[in-house]
Amino acid sequence: MKPFRSFLLILLLATPHLAHTAPQFGYAAKRHVSELRHDGYDFIIAGGGTSGLTVADRLSEAFPNKSILVVEYGDIEYAPGVWDPPKTAWGDTSGMSSRWALNSLPSPSLNNQGAAVIVGQSVGGSSATNGMFFDRGSRFDYDAWSDLQTDDGRRDAVGWDWSGIYTYFKKSVTFTPPPISVANQLNYTWDKSVFGNTTPIHASFPPFQWGDHYAVRQAWLEMGIRLAKECATGDKEGVCWIPISQHPISARRSYSGVGHYSDVVGSRSNYHLLVKHQVTQVIYAHGDVEAGPPLLEIKSLVDGQASNLTAAAEVILAAGVFGTPAILQRSGIGPAAFLRRANIEVVHDLPGVGANLQDHSGPQVAWKYTSPPPFSPMPTDMLDPVYATRAAADFDATPATGPYTLAMSNTAIWVPLSNITAHYSDLMQQIRNLANVSEPESLHLPPEYESDATLAAGYRAQLLALANMLSNPRAPSLESAFTTGTAVSAVLLHPLSRGTVRLNLSRPLDPPILNYRSASNHLDVVLHLHHLKYLRRTVQAPTLQGLGAVEIQPGIRRQTDEDLVAYIRNTTVQSYMHPCCTSAMLPLAKGGVVGVDLRVHGVAGLRVVDAGIFPMLPSAHLSATVYAVAEKAADIIITHWSRG
Numbered sequence: 001m002k003p004f005r006s007f008l009l010i011l012l013l014a015t016p017h018l019a020h021t022a023p024q025f026g027y028a029a030k031r032h033v034s035e036l037r038h039d040g041y042d043f044i045i046a047g048g049g050t051s052g053l054t055v056a057d058r059l060s061e062a063f064p065n066k067s068i069l070v071v072e073y074g075d076i077e078y079a080p081g082v083w084d085p086p087k088t089a090w091g092d093t094s095g096m097s098s099r100w101a102l103n104s105l106p107s108p109s110l111n112n113q114g115a116a117v118i119v120g121q122s123v124g125g126s127s128a129t130n131g132m133f134f135d136r137g138s139r140f141d142y143d144a145w146s147d148l149q150t151d152d153g154r155r156d157a158v159g160w161d162w163s164g165i166y167t168y169f170k171k172s173v174t175f176t177p178p179p180i181s182v183a184n185q186l187n188y189t190w191d192k193s194v195f196g197n198t199t200p201i202h203a204s205f206p207p208f209q210w211g212d213h214y215a216v217r218q219a220w221l222e223m224g225i226r227l228a229k230e231c232a233t234g235d236k237e238g239v240c241w242i243p244i245s246q247h248p249i250s251a252r253r254s255y256s257g258v259g260h261y262s263d264v265v266g267s268r269s270n271y272h273l274l275v276k277h278q279v280t281q282v283i284y285a286h287g288d289v290e291a292g293p294p295l296l297e298i299k300s301l302v303d304g305q306a307s308n309l310t311a312a313a314e315v316i317l318a319a320g321v322f323g324t325p326a327i328l329q330r331s332g333i334g335p336a337a338f339l340r341r342a343n344i345e346v347v348h349d350l351p352g353v354g355a356n357l358q359d360h361s362g363p364q365v366a367w368k369y370t371s372p373p374p375f376s377p378m379p380t381d382m383l384d385p386v387y388a389t390r391a392a393a394d395f396d397a398t399p400a401t402g403p404y405t406l407a408m409s410n411t412a413i414w415v416p417l418s419n420i421t422a423h424y425s426d427l428m429q430q431i432r433n434l435a436n437v438s439e440p441e442s443l444h445l446p447p448e449y450e451s452d453a454t455l456a457a458g459y460r461a462q463l464l465a466l467a468n469m470l471s472n473p474r475a476p477s478l479e480s481a482f483t484t485g486t487a488v489s490a491v492l493l494h495p496l497s498r499g500t501v502r503l504n505l506s507r508p509l510d511p512p513i514l515n516y517r518s519a520s521n522h523l524d525v526v527l528h529l530h531h532l533k534y535l536r537r538t539v540q541a542p543t544l545q546g547l548g549a550v551e552i553q554p555g556i557r558r559q560t561d562e563d564l565v566a567y568i569r570n571t572t573v574q575s576y577m578h579p580c581c582t583s584a585m586l587p588l589a590k591g592g593v594v595g596v597d598l599r600v601h602g603v604a605g606l607r608v609v610d611a612g613i614f615p616m617l618p619s620a621h622l623s624a625t626v627y628a629v630a631e632k633a634a635d636i637i638i639t640h641w642s643r644g
């Protein structure tokens with residue numbers, strides 16, 4: 001019954017005329033502190049995004065007699081899919097739910113350009129506004145997470161390795177295979193056994209592809225990249241079909257605001273959501289960090305009123321990769337030197353807060369067709385009123401069909417470094433040597449790392465883990481996805497450079513200052529170079545050559561490494577919207593912020609459950625991993641409180 005109920009709800013939420021008028025829908029949220037329970041809550045979660053609502057759903061389900069409150073900055077909003085009517089232009093992002101559009105400080109290694117980063121700002125968080133590409137990482141990503149938790153490379157006590165997190169990947173999503181007719185027509189393949197079928201976060205294949213899709217897939221196969229049947233098994237290499245996070249029948253976006261809130265809250269009087277309030281800080285009475293949980297200070301975004309909320313059991317931070325370290329720093333929990341400079345009383349010195357920032361980045365390869373290729377249909381068909389009208393009707397049919405059912409993309413390649421360059425073992429030796437340099441300055445880390453031995457030690461451990469991973473012929477280093485059009489990106493899955501997130505001291509309640517420092521480690525430029533040289537072979541493959549494709553970016557006249565490096569420095573996209581790792585799950589001695597149970601080191605009653613806890617980026621877009629991490633976090637918390 002559950003999938004059906006959520007289908008009706010999604011249809012209700014997605015009624016187009018509502019989308020453009022009312023910000024509120026048929027389900028309730030608290031809007032004022034006076035509506036909250038007067039005797040406090042058991043659990044309070046800061047941030048009603050992807051991770052926060054997942055944990056709130058699970059806790060309220062497991063503990064009918066405990067109360068759960070989520071405090072969210074944004075509001076309940078219609079969350080359209082990436083390509084939902086009335087759009088006629090492919091790539092148009094207008095009409096998406098609320099977002100922060102941030103710019104990082106300039107990155108000196110990339111011609112002083114800054115990263116442009118978008119972050120979700122509504123109930124559902126980034127899952128309400130993301131690209132809906134729904135893939136898991138490689139098993140080696142999570143095995144490396146686990147290895148980093150111990151000094152002897154043994155599995156950690158909680159099991160953050162692939163075998164320990166796989167159960168939660170499965171639990172976190174319901175995958176519905178396409179009808180056989182669609183599968184045959186579009187050549188989809190999958191393995192249903194690696195997915196679950198109980199949680200109303202949906203993954204499915206769209207019953208539509210643009211006409212140029214198979215040309216690029218064919219080019220990749222011609223490059224010798226293996227055809228993979230299913231890439232969510234932990235083995236992530238080859239040309240993959242990736243499900244997208246949408247309902248299989250309605251084709252509407254499936255995200256935490258529906259699957260972990262509106263779908264479940266009706267029957268849960270213990271699950272409250274307060275919207276339009278900013279969590280400003282956590283407060284330990286008399287600065288006693290061992291007497292937890294802390295108070296949660298919040299501020300209304302409507303009338304500016306501040307209030308303190310009390311949690312009897314725990315405060316759980318889920319405000320995202322930028323929101324969570326900002327809350328911690330405002331609370332006086334962070335690097336002491338920075339806090340003193342900021343005139344914030346040091347409640348607890350924790351150097352890793354806001355460090356270890358990573359994101360997926362990379363330059364593009366673009367081409368043009370010398371004569372119009374015979375692709376059909378194509379996005380330009382939407383300019384034909386007859387085609388566009390039918391497309392809108394098809395989207396509203398049951399089941400939905402046609403172009404609007406396709407989000408951004410659902411095919412991509414993942415390629416190990418050993419398939420990309422014969423020099424990969426030299427490169428790995430360089431990374432290992434770097435991990436072993438005696439002078440911390442040579443690590444190219446942010447200046448504040450140099451005064452902290454734990455951060456540098458953690459980074460050296462990450463370098464060794466990355467060298468092992470990249471020398472593994474089954475672990476991918478490059479991703480490239482294809483949507484439609486004439487460009488593909490060479491995405492660096494495992495960057496070596498690290499950035500920071502720090503409060504803006506003149507406006508500490510504003511979004512914090514991001515310092516991406518992309519490519520500050522010169523080996524990232526070397527990796528980009530190898531990836532770019534490999535990916536441009538796409539245009540040379542027989543299928544694209546047969547269609548008259550000619551490379552225009554980096555451009556055939558750029559052939560020397562020097563020219564290509566100049567192109568990389570000039571054009572690399574610094575954020576594919578996958579920031580992570582700023583509240584890293586690592587031991588204290590490695591500059592970590594949370595332990596394997598996700599408790600913040602050294603303070604009581606406080607955990608972090610969002611994408612900030614990843615120690616390193618996975619070989620995937622992040623949302624599926626965020627859901628799995630949140631499911632595992634919920635289990636850890638439930639187990640803890642079930643013991644009494």
Ligand SMILES: Cc1cc2nc3c(=O)[nH]c(=O)nc-3n(C[C@H](O)[C@H](O)[C@H](O)COP(=O)(O)OP(=O)(O)OC[C@H]3O[C@@H](n4cnc5c(N)ncnc54)[C@H](O)[C@@H]3O)c2cc1C
Pocket residue numbers: 046047048049050051052071072073074118119120121122123124125126127129130131132133134135277278279280318319320321323324327576577578579610611612621622623624626
């Ligand atoms: C534009 C875009 C495209 C993306 N594309 C994809 C994709 O195609 N596939 C994919 O898998 N991943 C994609 N991602 C990444 C993925 O969606 C995110 O990594 C993931 O959703 C993050 O989950 P989270 O729980 O860590 O944070 P979020 O889901 O961002 O949740 C954080 C929540 O906290 C709230 N908040 C912040 N500060 C405060 C505060 N002080 N007080 C109260 N509330 C606060 C925010 O409003 C937000 O709701 C994309 C992300 C973006 C932004």
Ligand SMILES: *[C@@H]1O[C@H](CO)[C@@H](O)[C@H](O)[C@H]1NC(C)=O
Pocket residue numbers: 064065
């Ligand atoms: C919840 O409380 C009710 C009444 O106080 C009690 O009967 C019930 O057993 C409790 N349930 C759980 C799961 O603790």
Ligand SMILES: *[C@@H]1O[C@H](CO)[C@@H](O)[C@H](O)[C@H]1NC(C)=O
Pocket residue numbers: 187214
């Ligand atoms: C579909 O896949 C088969 C092999 O599995 C291949 O022979 C065929 O060319 C593919 N069709 C398209 C349109 O790519």
Ligand SMILES: *[C@@H]1O[C@H](CO)[C@@H](O)[C@H](O)[C@H]1NC(C)=O
Pocket residue numbers: 224225226237238239414415416419
């Ligand atoms: C990488 O190369 C090996 C050996 O040639 C091959 O078996 C494998 O399929 C390739 N992997 C990818 C993703 O292309």
Ligand SMILES: *[C@@H]1O[C@H](CO)[C@@H](O)[C@H](O)[C@H]1NC(C)=O
Pocket residue numbers: 283285295297306307308
């Ligand atoms: C919240 O608690 C702190 C510490 O007890 C106190 O200083 C502050 O005034 C309180 N804020 C509100 C709005 O009550």
Ligand SMILES: *[C@@H]1O[C@H](CO)[C@@H](O)[C@H](O)[C@H]1NC(C)=O
Pocket residue numbers: 432433436
């Ligand atoms: C690291 O340096 C030490 C001493 O300089 C040396 O003994 C060791 O072999 C080096 N390790 C690696 C992996 O290079």
Ligand SMILES: *[C@@H]1O[C@H](CO)[C@@H](O)[C@H](O)[C@H]1NC(C)=O
Pocket residue numbers: 504505506507510513
């Ligand atoms: C900090 O906030 C001020 C005031 O809003 C703003 O002018 C400034 O650009 C911000 N600093 C950074 C680095 O973003």
Ligand SMILES: *[C@@H]1O[C@H](CO)[C@@H](O)[C@H](O)[C@H]1NC(C)=O
Pocket residue numbers: 566567570
């Ligand atoms: C860098 O970009 C600028 C502006 O886009 C352009 O004018 C310049 O030619 C580029 N240089 C290189 C080396 O690509």
